[in-house]
Structures are given as C-alpha cells and as structure tokens.
Amino acid sequence: MIARIWHGWTKRTDAKTYENMLRDEIFPSIAARNIKGYRGAELFIREDDNETEFVTLLRFDSMDPVKEFAGADKTKPVIFPGVEKLLTRMEPARHYRIAIAREL
Structure with missing residues (x-):
C-alpha cells in the first residue's frame, strides 16, 4: 500500500473554503x-497564527495507480481548478510505502 502525502497552505480566511x-x-x-x-x-488540518496547513493523504495499492492519478511526474501536485488562488504555498507530493496499518 502506498500513501501519497501532500502539504499545502492557505490564509486562515480561505481555510474553510478550501x-x-x-x-x-x-x-x-x-x-x-x-x-x-x-x-x-x-x-489533516493544522491552524497557525496566519495560515492553515492542509495535509492530504491518498492511499493506493501500488505506484501504478498513483501514476494514473498524478501523471508522469508523480511528485507534481494535482491542483484542481479554482484551488490555486486559495493556496499561499505548497510542496511536492511524497510517496511512502505503508509498512504497518492497524485499526481497532
């Protein structure tokens, strides 16, 4: 299992909209x-003094569906129309193998 993790930030005033x-x-x-x-x-959302951090975690079976989702550059953020104007900054996406996942 693969976790695709991405971080993006908005102004606090735009956080609820995003x-x-x-x-x-x-x-x-x-x-x-x-x-x-x-x-x-x-x-996942973390509010700071002036901005709000958003962390998305998408789960995939392997890297093949990640490539279908993200395209050839799998680290490039997939930004939907209308979102870019809300974001103050963002990081490339990172991919991790989920080694252990336990639920109660």
Missing part, C-alpha cells in the same frame, strides 16, 4: 475517476 472544496468536490471527483487501486483519502 476544506469545503476538498470534502464536497475534490475528494468525490477523485473517487469518481474509478482509478483501480485507489483506496481513499484523508485530510
């Missing part, structure tokens, strides 16, 4: 692509 876009538009549109091997998404 969170709503992720929940209501972006994550559902990723699922609607029906990429074989895509296993879901999680969103």
Whole structure:
C-alpha cells in the first residue's frame, strides 16, 4: 500500500473554503475517476497564527495507480481548478510505502 502525502497552505480566511472544496468536490471527483487501486483519502488540518496547513493523504495499492492519478511526474501536485488562488504555498507530493496499518 502506498500513501501519497501532500502539504499545502492557505490564509486562515480561505481555510474553510478550501476544506469545503476538498470534502464536497475534490475528494468525490477523485473517487469518481474509478482509478483501480485507489483506496481513499484523508485530510489533516493544522491552524497557525496566519495560515492553515492542509495535509492530504491518498492511499493506493501500488505506484501504478498513483501514476494514473498524478501523471508522469508523480511528485507534481494535482491542483484542481479554482484551488490555486486559495493556496499561499505548497510542496511536492511524497510517496511512502505503508509498512504497518492497524485499526481497532
């Protein structure tokens, strides 16, 4: 299992708008692509004094579905229309092998 992790930041005033876009538009549109091997998404949010950090974690069976999702440059962030104006900065996506995952 592969975790694709991406970090992006917004101004605090834009954070709720971006969170709503992720929940209501972006994550559902990723699922609607029906990429074989895509296993879901999680969103982590950390508020700071002047900005809000968003961390997305997308789970895939292997790197093949990651490439289908992200394209040839798998580290390039996949930014949906309307989002770039909300982001103040972002990092390349990173990919990790999930070695242990336990749920209770």
